[in-house]
Amino acid sequence: MFQWITEHSGTLNAISSVAMLFVWIAYLQVFLRSYGRQIRPKIVINRAAGSALDAHCFVSNMSSEAMYLESVLVTAICGEQTATHTVTDIDTLDGDDGPADPRQRTHQGPLGPGEYTSLGTFDELLNKVVRRQGEELEQFNASGDPLFLEVMIIADYSSEDLLIGAKRLFKADWRGETWYLAAESVETQQIRSRRERHQIKDIVANQS
Incomplete structure (x- = not known):
């Protein structure tokens, strides 16, 4: 041997x-x-502090590095009605100039690892996108059909040469005397393909 x-x-x-x-x-x-997996950006969009339209929409940065939130795009669908608009900037009341600090008048800005921010309630997001589309909310959901709200986040990430993004669809059903809101998917959909990321680049460019 x-x-x-x-x-x-x-x-x-x-x-x-x-x-x-x-x-x-x-x-x-x-x-x-x-x-x-460690350096890959990840954004989480979630419903918090409630189960109706008065629940808040939270955006969390679950990446290992900071990201810069560039834009928030919301699409509202009810029956055959559809409204899509950016809601990045915070609305002010008529005659009210809003806070002196411009950082408090927009959702744009850096979000560190593990940090989160509230975009406001889903009811506020719905009202903003329908109003900015030039429609009335009462007419928009007059059919009584379920409401669908898709929230898309577009951001910059230091280790990526293209914009990153994520989106999540929520559905609101009228139950009894209130709307019941729930996410249509278990997880937030990350926008990672180069084709989709070029598309969201065009979305930001068209806002300018």
Whole structure:
């Protein structure tokens, strides 16, 4: 046995080296995948503090680095009616100039890792997008059909050369004397393909 090993030591060493190479390649793939998941941006859009339209829409940065929130786009659908508009800036009442600090008049701004911000209530988002579309809320949901609200977040991320984004669809049903709101998906949909990210780049450009 030992004589056979000695005679074939060169071949065995070569096989051992190839095997070790495959092991290290496998370890490298696992490391790269793990590292990629760690640096990959992730945005969470969620309903909080309520189950009706008066619940707040929270946006959380679950990435490992800070992001800069660029734009908030909301689409409201009720029956055959559809309204889409940006709600990035905060509305002020007629005759009210709003806060002197411009940072308090917009949802734009940096969001650190693990931080979150409220976009306001879903009722406020619905009113904003319908009003900015030039319609009346009473006419918009007069059909009594379920309401659908899609919230899209567009942001800058330091390690990405393109804008990042995420979206989530919520459905509101009229139950008894109030609207009941729930997310249509378990998780927030991350916008990661280059084609979709070029599309959201166009959305931001068209707002200018």
